[in-house]
Amino acid sequence: xxxxxxxxxxxxxxxxxxxxxxxxxxxxxxxxxxxxxxxxxxxxxxxxxxxxxxxxxxxxxxxxxxxxxxxxxxxxxxxxxxxxxxxxxxxxxxxxxxxxxxxxxxxxxxxxxxxxxxxxxxxxxxxxxxxxxxxxxxxxxxxxxxxxxxxxxxxxxxxxxxxxxxxxxxxxxxxxxxxxxxxxxxxxxxxxxxxxxxxxxxxxxxxxxxxxxxxxxxxxxxxxxxxxxxxxxxxxxxxxxxxxxxxxxxxxxxx
Numbered sequence: 471x472x473x474x475x476x477x478x479x480x481x482x483x484x485x486x487x488x489x490x491x492x493x494x495x496x497x498x499x500x501x502x503x504x505x506x507x508x509x510x511x512x513x514x515x516x517x518x519x520x521x522x523x524x525x526x527x528x529x530x531x532x533x534x535x536x537x538x539x540x541x542x543x544x545x546x547x548x549x550x551x552x553x554x555x556x557x558x559x560x561x562x563x564x565x566x567x568x569x570x571x572x573x574x575x576x577x578x579x580x581x582x583x584x585x586x587x588x589x590x591x592x593x594x595x596x597x598x599x600x601x602x603x604x605x606x607x608x609x610x611x612x613x614x615x616x617x618x619x620x621x622x623x624x625x626x627x628x629x630x631x632x633x634x635x636x637x638x639x640x641x642x643x644x645x646x647x648x649x650x651x652x653x654x655x656x657x658x659x660x661x662x663x664x665x666x667x668x669x670x671x672x673x674x675x676x677x678x679x680x681x682x683x684x685x686x687x688x689x690x691x692x693x694x695x696x697x698x699x700x701x702x703x704x705x706x707x708x709x710x711x712x713x714x715x716x717x718x719x720x721x722x723x724x725x
Contacts, residue, residue, distance in 0.1 A: 473515050473516055475524065476515045476521070476523055476524060476527065477515040479524065479527040479528065479531065480510050480513075480515060480527065482531065483507070483510070483527065483530055483531050483534065484507060484510070486531065486534055486535075486538075487503050487504070487507060487534060490534065490537075490538050490541070493541075494538070494541040494545070496541070496544075497537060497538070497541055498537040498540050498541060498567060498570075499533075499537055499567065499570060499571060499574060502571060502574040502575075502578075503533075503534060503537075503574070505578065506530060506574065506577060506578050506581065509578060509581050509582060510581065513581070522584060523581070523584055526577045526580045526581055526584075529573065529577055530574075530577050533570055533573055533574060533577070536566075536570065537570065540563065540566065547559075617651060617655050620644075620655065621655060621658060621659060621662075624642055624644070624655075624659050625659055625662050625663055627640065627642055628640070628642070628659070628663045628666070628722070629663060629666060644656055656724055660672065660722070660724060663722065664722065666720065666722075667720045667721055667722040668719040668720050668721060669715075669716060669719055669720070669721035669722070670721070670722045670723075671694055671721075671722070671723045671724070672724045673690060673693070673694070673723065673724065673725045675690070675725060688708055690725075691708040691709065691712055692708065694712065694723075
């Protein structure tokens with residue numbers, strides 16, 4: 471879905487620019503927009519394309535819309551035979567063009583520096599910078615305040631068998647703003663219940679990791695298999711082998 475939205479924004483900018491160029495012979499900052507369009511044409515939108523491209527694409531469309539409105543005002547002034555002597559309107563126009571030109575330069579730089587996650591996944595993952603797997607989290611125990619109820623609730627959920635006998639997996643999410651103590655809460659829960667499970671893994675993921683990328687998900691499973699004599703490379707084979715390993719065992723995996 472994210473890739474579809476980015477592709478829509480890219481195509482919409484291209485179409486809007488073509489329409490504006492056809493309507494206005496002297497579109498303000500036209501060369502800057504066309505230069506950015508060339509940068510976008512070189513980018514292929516895919517599921518591994520970073521969602522951070524959304525912001526510069528939105529700002530790009532807003533900048534184009536403002537330049538189109540300026541071009542319309544210029545055409546109206548020409549139709550009214552208004553003189554182009556230096557006045558307050560001219561000063562505002564120059565200020566607008568200067569400000570917008572700087573914005574477009576920043577947008578172009580952002581688009582150029584944003585690389586496809588698929589192009590960087592292999593090198594990043596091989597350096598163990600995005601995925602780290604531990605049998606237990608670090609033993610440092612920060613003090614937790616205000617999460618007593620949540621702690622007891624999660625602990626009870628993990629210790630209670632699923633209601634449905636056909637359901638072997640129980641997923642529990644801990645959500646919240648950054649810095650509120652989600653990781654500390656998860657570590658304390660892990661410490662309290664780890665003796666109840668046969669297989670325990672703590673997986674630390676970088677925020678830069680794109681979980682929509684198939685290679686990234688497969689790499690997580692490979693890291694869980696670290697140390698085992700297992701040579702599968704495809705996600706399906708990795709998942710099947712992991713399923714066999716966990717079959718009929720109580721396991722706890724924290725992501």
